[in-house]
Amino acid sequence: xxxxxxxxxxxxxxxxxxxxxxxxxxxxxxxxxxxxxxxxxxxxxxxxxxxxxxxxxxxxxxxxxxxxxxxxxxxxxxxxxxxxxxxxxxxxxxxxxxxxxxxxxxxxxxxxxxxxxxxxxxxxxxxxxxxxxxxxxxxxxxxxxxxxxxxxxxxxxxxxxxxxxxxxxxxxxxxxxxxxxxxxxxxxxxxxxxxxxxxxxxxxxxxxxxxxxxxxxxxxxxxxxxxxxxxxxxxxxxxxxxxxxxxxxxxxxxxxxxxxxxxxxxxxxxxxxxxxxxxxxxxxxxxxxxxxxxxxxxxxxxxxxxxxxxxxxxxxxxxxxxxxxxxxxxxxxxxxxxxxxxxxxxxxxxxxxxxxxxxxxxxxxxxxxxxxxxxxxxxxxxxxxxxxxxxxxxxxxxxxxxxxxxxxxxxxxxxxxxxxxxxxxxxxxxxxxxxxxxxxxxxxxxxxxxxxxxxxxxxxxx
Numbered sequence: 001x002x003x004x005x006x007x008x009x010x011x012x013x014x015x016x017x018x019x020x021x022x023x024x025x026x027x028x029x030x031x032x033x034x035x036x037x038x039x040x041x042x043x044x045x046x047x048x049x050x051x052x053x054x055x056x057x058x059x060x061x062x063x064x065x066x067x068x069x070x071x072x073x074x075x076x077x078x079x080x081x082x083x084x085x086x087x088x089x090x091x092x093x094x095x096x097x098x099x100x101x102x103x104x105x106x107x108x109x110x111x112x113x114x115x116x117x118x119x120x121x122x123x124x125x126x127x128x129x130x131x132x133x134x135x136x137x138x139x140x141x142x143x144x145x146x147x148x149x150x151x152x153x154x155x156x157x158x159x160x161x162x163x164x165x166x167x168x169x170x171x172x173x174x175x176x177x178x179x180x181x182x183x184x185x186x187x188x189x190x191x192x193x194x195x196x197x198x199x200x201x202x203x204x205x206x207x208x209x210x211x212x213x214x215x216x217x218x219x220x221x222x223x224x225x226x227x228x229x230x231x232x233x234x235x236x237x238x239x240x241x242x243x244x245x246x247x248x249x250x251x252x253x254x255x256x257x258x259x260x261x262x263x264x265x266x267x268x269x270x271x272x273x274x275x276x277x278x279x280x281x282x283x284x285x286x287x288x289x290x291x292x293x294x295x296x297x298x299x300x301x302x303x304x305x306x307x308x309x310x311x312x313x314x315x316x317x318x319x320x321x322x323x324x325x326x327x328x329x330x331x332x333x334x335x336x337x338x339x340x341x342x343x344x345x346x347x348x349x350x351x352x353x354x355x356x357x358x359x360x361x362x363x364x365x366x367x368x369x370x371x372x373x374x375x376x377x378x379x380x381x382x383x384x385x386x387x388x389x390x391x392x393x394x395x396x397x398x399x400x401x402x403x404x405x406x407x408x409x410x411x412x413x414x415x416x417x418x419x420x421x422x423x424x425x426x427x428x429x430x431x432x433x434x435x436x437x438x439x440x441x442x443x444x445x446x447x448x449x450x451x452x453x454x455x456x457x458x459x460x461x462x
Contacts, residue, residue: 022325026306027333032177033168033302038295039177039184046184047205048291050191052357054201057284060357061139061276062202064287066146068272069129072265073122073151076114077158079258080107080250081165085305086312086394087249088169093313099246100170101233106246107162115158122151134273136280145203153210156217163220168309170230175223183216256399257391263407271415271433278426285365286430288356293376296341300334304384304391311392311453320454323389327448330385338381345373372430379437386444393453402440411436 047067051059084107091099122129126148135143150157160183164176187208194204225235233239272290276283307330314322345352353366390398415432418424424431447453 022310022322023329026303026310026326026329029171029310030302030306030333032174033305034299036177036180036302038299039180046188046191047209048287048356050195051202051205052359054195057280057357057359057362058136058138059142059202060287060362061136061280061283062142062146063205064283064290065130065133065135065139065143065272065276066150066202066206067287068265068269068290069133069147070150070157072262072269073118073154074157074161075262075265076118076258077111077161078261079256080111080114080254081161082261082308082391083250083254083257084162085165085169086253086308086391088166089171089309089312089392090315090394092170093315093317101239102243102246103250104166104233105239106242106250107166108240109242110247110250111158111162112155115155118158119151119154122154123148126151132273133269134276136276136283138280139283142202145201146206149203149206149210153213156210156214160213160217160220163217163224166224167220168305171309171313175220179216179220182219183212186215187212253394253399256397256403260399260403260407263403264411265407267407267411267436268433270412271429274415274419274429275426281359281361281365282426284357284359284362285353285369288353288362288366289369289373289376289430291356292341292345292352292373293380296338296377297380299337300380300384303330303334304387307385307388308392311388312394315393315453323392323453327385327389330388331381334381334384338377341377342374345370345377368427369430372427372434375431375434376437379434379441382438382441383444386441386448389444389448389453390440395447395453398443398447402443405443406436406439410439 048060048063051063084103088100088103091097091103126144130140130143130147160179164179167175190208190211191205194200194208198204200207228235272283272286275286307326310326311323314320314326349367349370350363353363353369357363390402411433413432414435415429418428418432419426420428422428
């Protein structure tokens with residue numbers, strides 16, 4: 001009777017990440033994010049796999065170009081969502097629930113407005129965007145279909161990012177996993193239906209992506225609404241407004257993080273535009289290589305996101321000794337993951353790249369891309385722990401430095417130096433892009449040993 005009458009434990013979204021074993025807490029929080037990353041990578045890969053089977057290199061090139069453009073278009077969502085996640089984590093660590101509620105209302109209004117503006121601006125500039133990335137003639141129509149469809153669906157992509165950031169900031173990584181799982185299944189099913197059955201081509205792949213994101217966003221919104229009492233956000237119209245005292249920290253951290261996201265994305269697209277100029281096969285191989293690296297990066301990115309939330313909560317609670325443990329644990333785990341990807345790609349390159357296409361010319365060039373992929377995988381191992389420290393500490397100026405050095409100076413500079421000055425051609429642009437990913441590690445290490453992360457956090461005041 002006692003067991004039967006015992007009240008059920010109430011599920012909570014807000015979790016304290018400043019207690020318990022660091023490895024256990026990091027793994028517990030990161031695992032759903034890692035699975036989300038895998039699903040997100042699979043979500044994006046399905047488009048390329050299905051399109052590659054039905055439209056060959058021209059379709060692969062279009063999806064690769066369209067995916068790069070979409071990443072650039074979401075830099076505001078990524079930057080400000082990540083900033084809000086860090087701020088919310090620090091407020092949760094400091095026990096300041098009222099500020100959490102005000103930040104949610106501010107974020108909804110701010111990013112919602114940004115999404116609307118970006119949609120209209122990008123629709124007007126759609127031709128210029130494809131010209132800027134040097135879209136091959138064979139892929140132009142396909143790429144236009146993909147880009148325009150995704151632009152129309154930007155509101156859902158922005159919405160999903162902001163709601164997921166709110167949940168992660170409160171220590172909840174399980175629900176975002178559920179949402180991306182829903183989106184992945186919908187995308188995979190609709191890809192086959194739209195492309196294989198209705199022969200809608202690249203447009204069908206883009207439409208499946210947008211529909212998946214839309215359903216995922218709506219599910220996330222429902223969960224947030226049902227748990228609204230935990231963070232005192234009532235979802236009434238009066239709560240959806242910009243609070244000046246919340247806008248200031250959001251902008252101070254969000255602008256550098258958005259610039260970081262934009263600089264890296266735009267510089268990558270710029271480098272890929274040079275790759276595209278070497279022909280549709282080079283463009284397709286670049287897309288395949290990028291997708292493989294995306295799988296690795298999205299997995300280790302789970303530890304960046306989890307680590308940033310843990311660092312932020314620890315700083316908010318003034319538990320600085322746990323920060324070092326978080327960093328070392330993330331480096332060790334990511335090292336194991338990177339080693340697996342390197343081994344598989346080096347050992348079975350044609351099998352790995354053959355996931356995307358059976359085109360002999362593309363596979364022949366893809367095997368020469370393997371050393372580039374190894375360099376990129378190593379960068380993926382090194383930088384997440386440092387980003388966890390930089391982002392979790394809320395150091396806006398350092399984020400800006402990383403953005404400029406990684407995105408502009410290193411990536412574009414190295415690519416042009418190796419590709420043009422050293423006459424390495426497409427391989428120079430590939431290597432320049434890959435080696436640039438190591439820059440955040442060196443900056444983060446200098447920041448860690450300086451001890452500035454213990455005193456520079458300005459988002460939560462004692």
